[in-house]
Amino acid sequence: MLAQSVFLILAVVALSSGVMVITRRNPVHSVIWLIVTLFSVGGIFLLQYAQFLFAVQIILYVGGIMVLYLFVIMLIRVETVAKQAPYSRQWAIGLGAVLVLACELMYGVYKGVESFHLGTPSRPPVDMNNTEAVAGVLYNNYMLPVEIASLLLLVAMVGAVLMAKKRFE
Amino acid sequence: MTVRNLTALAPLIIVSATALAVMMAAALRRNHAAAALMTLGGIAAAFASLRAAAVLRPLAIGSSEAGQLLVIDGYGLFFMGLILLGSAAVVVLAHGYLERQAEHREEFYILLLVAVLGSMTLAASSHFVSFFLGLEILSVALYAMNAYLRARAISLEAGIKYLVLAAASATFLLFGMALLYAEFGTMSFDYLAGQMTAGIYPNRAMVTGGIALMVTGFGFKLALAPFHLWTPDIYEGAPAPVTAFVATVSKGAMFALLLRYFYSTGAYRLHSVFVVLAIIAAASMLAGNLGALLQNNLKRILAYSSIAHMGYVLVAFLAAGDLGPEAVTFYLIAYFITTLAAFGVVTALSPADRDAGRLGDFEGLIWKRPALGGVLTLALFSLAGIPATAGFFAKFYVVAAGADSGIWRLIILLVLTSVVGLFYYLRVLVAVFSRPLESRELAPQVPFASAFVLAGLSALLVWVGVFPGTILRAVKAAVGSLRY
């Protein structure tokens, strides 16, 4: 009961702050709301006993990536950005597409929980805690994707450095 | 990781290692030629290792819990080989092109190699995780490659456009995957296949929605109508060798995956999916061929023509049956050769400050630079589907496959739009064969390596067009391993 109400609160916060993110004109405010969203999602992770995911969510997204977002946004002149309209004229189409998607999802949910048979979640051994289980899955079952992902980060880094680097002389 | 696995993965490992090696070498001492040579060497080594990997085929790599992540089978290896060969051609062309640029040039090869890695991963992927990672590696590398010439606003624009659209399409793909995962509880193609062919999907709406979202994502990546709007701008803005890469390798890899995904899961048998894909194919053929009529820039014409060609390939894809996959693969090979040749000419003709593209740049090419003009003419013939070129036979094969499975409406549309296509190819040819204006400057000397590649591509064009047998047998063997 407690868990359920906490979940509801977190979910409402996550969704409403998500809406705030895209409706704020001031990008810094958007980032702040995004942080709130990430936090509440982290809370939901915690509610599911996924402590590791929670911690990573906070450390990486809130503590790292969002800081860099802010860093970049602060370098931009916020006043001019705030005056620009946040949406293009196609917002109606976008809204329509979102509605269709929402209807579909709702239909899916309406069809019942049974249709969401998410396979059987692999239970970690009793003496193993959540973090170790995540590590086991990542480095045993999905070692190859992890390695590939490292190259993904590498190429992103190379690209970013290349684009941002000052010209010689 | 057993030795067996490592051998199977050798092509991927070699390409990644080469990327790292080029990066380290560039950090120590910048040398353009050395970087290009290292890249070529790496690609050659990877190509050679394909044989070693082929001995073990087919091998699924993954684990019991995750399902098979990569499948190293004849089909995957065949496409890897195609990707590697195409990339090698791009490397040679890019070396001559970048030699004229003042900016850092070595990083290009790192990005290219990683993009190749992504493409190869796609070709071997049989799991949503490896699929998505491969796709992302490819896209991220391409963002930077498109915007590589930072001093050109048009190149930056291409980079940004590609970034936004690729990111958007990636979200579509992800969402589609999520829906399918929610429905089936698995991300592995073979599990999916098992459940889909058995018809165990209680919630058809979710499956259809998921596949629809994925198709949208695919559509963006392959520049199929109506998701094609980015193509002309990016083809025009990106540096010519990058355009060649985007047009060939990245699309080839994507189609390889598409083929594997749809055939192995049997998703294309869903009626709604079939209808949607058919509409997309028709729209692509129409949009591509009609759009090209209005263009005055060869790069943009080629962009629209690529949209049309992707439509043709989709027709072959929909033909399914026995001939379908073979037609797709063969068409892609012909398309690789032809497009590389066409962009090769553009690359060779581009001066340092801009890319050749306006029709005026090609006026009288055949008189001034007979060799280049000849190659371009051949490529255009092939694109138009004139007999005795690779393009003709490929198109013929597609029509045959379509006829075989009776998708007549699409076939008729294909033939009609091809006729329209003839018109704009001829416009380019008219420019190439017209009398030159004296004032036009000639582009710099074509380096030997580029000339060699261009000559090789033209020879291939004709050879595949006249004697398709060898290639056809290889294609048959490769595609045969797709149906396990």
Added chain:
Amino acid sequence: MFNDAVQFVENYPLLVAAIKIVIVFLVLSGVVAYMVLAERKVLAFMQARLGPMRVGPWGLFQPAADGLKLLLKEDIIPAGADKFVFLIAPVISVVAAFTVFAVIPYGPSSALIITDLNVGLLFVVAVSSLGIYGIILGGWASNSHYPLLGSLRSAAQLVSYEIPAGMAIVGVLLVSNSLSLVKIVEAQQSSGLWNFFLQPLGFLIFLIAAVAETNRNPFDLPEAESELTAGFHTEYSGFRFALYFMAEYTSMVLVSALAVVLFWGGWLRPFASVAALDFLNYLPPVSLLMIAGVVFFFARRNPVPAEKWFLVAVAAGSAVLAGVVAVPVVITAVQPIFWFTAKVFALLYAFIWYRATFPRYRYDQLMNVGWRWLIPLALGNLIATACVLWWAGPNPGRLKLFFAMLAANLAVAIVVALLVGWRSPTAAAVEKQTGS
């Protein structure tokens, strides 16, 4: 009665936790307040002056006076500031700094631990990384140049130094094999070797990164007064300024406590396994007695009667307390808290000491230290640690492990020094400028 207490704890776990939180919060606030005074006193001692002397004997009531003053001062919000963000920014800083103390173990018994999270270490890293927002947002919301520069600096600085700090922590993780802070201390207890001895390089990296993350000299660039007036909190005044101040000192206490838990054996007595040093167990009452003596000595010289009697009372109180602590039952109970506090204070003293000694780094040099030195060192340390542990097998001898780790650390330090020290990045610039 004891059973009643146990019953109570079992019946109302949330209430007990709340009580503990309140206690920790109050004690911490007191520590932070006196930390400020201690800093001023110690600095004064190092700088040939007296420090605060006016409020109470030796300025002992100075923190109260400071707090009162800051509370009563006008809370100015600059025109053009982003009001909402301006108001919440310091609160974020303080909350982030205080929250982490929830998982710090002050002693072995559950009474001294608010909560033992099994991902405690991750929690610490996660929550402490939130403090950045207070600084960045505060600087940005002030709508002023110097604060903006200050917050940009701190964003870059904190993000950069979180990486080596995190990697140093991972080294501890490898050695102790747990993410729970309690288990980490217990691992040090059972192995009889503090992690400091296994991870000297890691400790060094952590310490440097910790100083940088708390914005303390020589890494106090975000608030460098000679360049940016006061950096991110230039526009803050009154109570909100006090919050920033509190946050800074709280995080100092925090990183010290973390360093103690991770590297210095937490609540353990030094050389807990050496029986010959058991007399150290009597240090708590003895040190209290010493305090009583010193206070009494100075009380006699104090000319102000009221202060004199106050000091005498303090001395007497300490003496009585020493007597209470000397009771065997109490002494065992007090042991962990005493050692924990003593170690934390030792580290806090070091913080003040740096401030008195070092000039301030420049922004680019700071980045240089972080990226060119600390990160390679931390990475090397991580790899070396993993290799040594792999080589040593599941249950290695204590000495074998110690020497192997020492050798590995030295090797890493030397290799990195050779690689990084190869060429200074400014050399080329100077050559160009001077033409030599």
Added chain:
Amino acid sequence: MPEVTYLDADELVINMGPQHPATHGVLRVKLKLDGERVTGSECIIGYLHRGIEKIAENRTYQQFAPYVDRMDYVAAVTNGMGYCEAVEKLLGAEIPPRAQYTRMILAELQRIASHLLWLGTHALDLGAMTPVFYTFREREEILRIFENYCGARLTTHAFRIGGLLYDLYDGFEKEVRKFSDMFLGKIDEYEQLLTKNRIWLERTQNVGILKAEDAIAYAVTGPVLRGSGVKWDVRKAQPYEAYDKVEFDVPVGRHEGWGDTYDRYLVRLAEMRQSVRIIRQAVERLESGPIFGKVGKIIKPPAGFEVYHAIESPKGELGYLVVSDGTTHPYRVRVRPPSFVNLQAFDLMARGHLIADVVAIIGTIDIVLGEVDR
């Protein structure tokens, strides 16, 4: 080809001062910043302008003497010395040796005091907070000697045109000797804190590079010039008082042809040592005798003469141009303040550095705004 890349942010213009802890008074520096890098700077001065040169025209020669103390208020003794000598030169007056050596002792003490103030604040600017307390402790000793001698600590008005007003007090020599003995050890103490400190080295080495030819072109003098490797000291080049009779070295920076902040730091530290050396010699040569030369109560130089006299103040060449018109008031007094001239090289040194270096560079020029603005 566009110069900027796609990610370049806007340029930021920031005002450092006139109220800023690190500009040493009311200097206002307008900085153009690219991120934290300085792309240009402009010093805006005049916030402390009091028209001292104009005041001189309405005062007698003697009456004006206290005013010059207010220019470089941390080195009042040398200011007064320069002015007195300039007028004496105008009058052609001879000063007795006892007065000369006394002046030298006090001037060198003042140099030490000024350098101590500089060292403390410079270190404080670079974030080292402790040296300032140590240097002020020693400076206090010097100020005490001044106070004992003339009753004032800061604006001393120690000398009179023609010599000294007061003879030395009893125990002066002893105190000065004691100070010189004690002080050398203290310099070592400062050096222990800073000279080999890695952070200090990184903050000062290769920062604010000034090439010798630029320094000469900008007429920079004093430790800033010597830091750039030019061996030029007015005390050696154009000796006044009895500087030609004592032995001392002119320290220069580490490099040939250029100098950085660290050079200037080393030069000033070495200068303090040299000052002690001069003081020791001067104290030995103090012999009893008259303290006032042949200068009348009313100073009335002949009309139409003008004289320029320069001395080596702690900050550089401090010159006075005094023009007489035959009355008891100077017709014109023009001051060549070293701080003002040295400040001109600021932009040259600061360009391309970071904000933090701006602070170091302002500190290393050692300006006093009272002298810059007059």
